[in-house]
Amino acid sequence: MFKAPFSFEGRIRRIEYLLSAIIGGVVTGIAFWLGVGTAVFGAASNSGGGFGIGVLIGIAALAGGIWFTIAQDVKRLHDVDKSGWFLLLALIPIVNFILGLYMLFADGTVGPNRYGADPKNRMPYQAQPTSVNVTVNMNGEKQETIQTQTDKF
Template sequence: MFKAPFSLNGRIRRIEYFLSGLIAALILWAAILLAALLWIIPASDSNLSLGIGATLGSLLACSVWGAIIWFSLAQGVKRLHDLDKSGWFILLCFIPVVGWIFALYMLFADGTVGPNRYGDDPKNRMPYHVQPAPVNVTVNIAKDGTVRTETQSVTPDATPSSGEIHTDVSRE
């Protein structure tokens, strides 16, 4: 989990998308709290210390804010890749009402089963394909007192390659 968190390549599961959002929110709130403390509680009552505290608080808040935005965008793009959609769809999150609905869609929609154009399935699932199994058909033919057995391999969606199958049985 959390391989290359700032990369725009690859796919992530719903749980990783949720946890990355939760972690980003917690880090952001901690940075805001620390920046506020640097603003409010200066080392002394002088104006110089308030200026240094405010500057450090602002630098910290801006640095963390930039990293969190990039991290969140990268995680959103990878989640869109899991849904087999382009990363440009992340721009829908910036539209006021549509953004919340689209973010919920990204959180709850199941990803593409199996590999897609953006990488392997993070759940290691493979697409399920049913191959028709061949069926051996045995026909006993009684003609003029002789019994002959023919066995032929037939797939369910195909017709027998030789001969015809008659279902009517006449008794005299």
């Protein structure tokens, strides 16, 4: 879990996506408000240096949090076999809410897809032979018919 959290490569499961949103939001918020607090107290003390450091901490916290969030969103889209460019739909009001619900509740692609291996280690369903019928035609030649199971259960 949280393997290469700032990378845009690979796939993540729904639970990792949810946890990354919660943890990322809390950590980014704390770091940002620490930066704001440092800036406010630095400006109030007239030392001058504290304000600049506080602003830099706040900007760095927001930049890191945004990068982390976008990386996790892209990996979640990869899990449902969609390009990371679909994340641009989040810029459209109301569509962003629907996209967020989709990314949170849609099951990922079973088995590997073009973005990597299945994080749940599932393999796609393949029909397995259930019976073999052997018949002999009029010339004495053997013919085999293989019947396959067509449903999952």
